[in-house]
Amino acid sequence: MRHTEREPDYIIKNDNALINLENSVKSLCKHVMLRQENEHLKDLVIDRNKYETILGNSTPVMKVLRLIQKVEKSNIMVLVTGQSGTGKELVAKSIHYNSPRARKPFVTVNMGAIPEDLIESELFGHEKGAFTDARDRRIGKFEEANEGTIFLDEIGEMDLMLQTKLLRVLQEKEVTRIGSNKSIKLDVRVIAATNKNLAQEVKEGKFREDLFYRLQGFLIHLPPLFERGDDVVLLSKSFLTDFCKENRMGNITLSKEAVKFLMDYKWPGNVRELKAVIERAAIMSENLTIQPEDLIFANG
Ligand SMILES: Nc1ncnc2c1ncn2[C@@H]1O[C@H](COP(=O)(O)OP(=O)(O)OP(=O)(O)O)[C@@H](O)[C@H]1O
Ligand SMILES: [Mg+2]
Incomplete structure (x- = not known):
């Protein structure tokens, strides 16, 4: 009789143990998942910057x-x-x-x-x-x-x-x-x-x-942009491609005259200025082509 009286206790205790175990497993899984997610995010940051x-x-x-x-x-x-x-x-x-x-x-x-x-x-x-x-x-x-x-x-x-x-x-x-x-x-x-x-x-x-x-x-x-020769064109094209992709703008290109304009400019704000000028020009351009008049520089 004593035994049967204790049985529910015992079962409940066992249930509690099971619940505890289940919770521990759940939190361990969550921990592992968060860790994996964290490592994955770190990989993304590393790749992006590398x-x-x-x-x-x-x-x-x-x-x-x-x-x-x-x-x-x-x-x-x-x-x-x-x-x-x-x-x-x-x-x-x-x-x-x-x-x-x-x-x-x-x-x-x-x-x-x-x-x-x-x-x-x-x-x-x-x-x-x-x-x-x-x-x-x-x-x-x-x-x-x-x-x-x-x-x-x-x-x-x-x-x-x-x-x-x-x-x-x-x-x-x-x-x-x-x-x-x-x-x-x-x-x-x-x-x-x-x-x-x-x-x-x-x-x-x-x-x-x-x-x-x-x-x-x-x-x-780091040399100023003006001393990097053709890199100005390479950078312009890359910024243009990225910007068009990000903004779903179609394939905008630079006219020959625009390229000459970019090469002749002194770029006081260097690569950052070039990026801003190209992005603005992409928005201003007509018929998917950037012309010199679309290129507005900070110092006029
Ligand atoms: N060689 C390069 N290729 C591609 N992007 C570049 C290059 N150099 C600079 N950039 C881009 O130009 C912008 C300015 O670069 P960054 O912020 O590293 O310059 P900074 O020298 O630290 O400028 P500041 O002196 O104003 O702080 C950023 O968007 C950067 O990604
Ligand atoms: Mg800086």
Whole structure:
């Protein structure tokens, strides 16, 4: 009798165990699926950036591509220089996504876009209560980029005090959050970019010489578009094809006169400007052909 009284208990317990087991299996499956989905997304991001090709057949661009190939498998710090719109960010991403760090974070910090009083905490993080507004602990961009790459864009905008702190981080390979006395060891690859002439900034006392030499370790200089010869046409055609496909616009082409126009122009805004001009021209064009009058440049 005692046994029969306990039986329902036993069965219910068993049912609970089964339910628990089922829930565990379900959550494990969900976890595995999310992981697979996450890995798949990472693959997509890597593919997109790896093969979002740096277009160009001109000698100066081929030189750049060779430098990227040389440097991508190492951990060496890289400085990318060049005028605005020449592809500095594209190069930084290409190095990261072709490197063994491709599955780890690529973190961009634009030195020119963050207010001076926030930049230190943005880069190195802070502990709760480190300063008036520090309500919570915050992980800095360097920590976020651990095992991956940090892209310090517009590095020429950094003030001297921060340059000193950055130099220390680069030398010691560790960061200390503001308000903490514990340093954290990091494994971060640094790629920096600027459209400024850093050597000139050093001469003027605006940029630390020792940091400059450290960053110069491996320099990749991007030539202005005007120095890339026929690449202007190659890039134009590629941007045009992409734009027409994205906007289902049919097959628009460039007239001979339009090509001459593009080749003769100086391109102050470089590749970014070319892309914008081509996309606008595609919209303005008649009879699926771009004529010189469809090409409107920023400076008239
Ligand atoms: N060689 C290239 N082939 C194809 N697309 C390119 C090339 N160079 C640049 N681009 C495209 O031109 C645009 C500008 O490039 P990017 O943002 O990398 O330039 P940047 O040098 O970082 O500019 P800025 O100094 O203004 O930040 C992007 O859309 C990029 O994809
Ligand atoms: Mg940029």
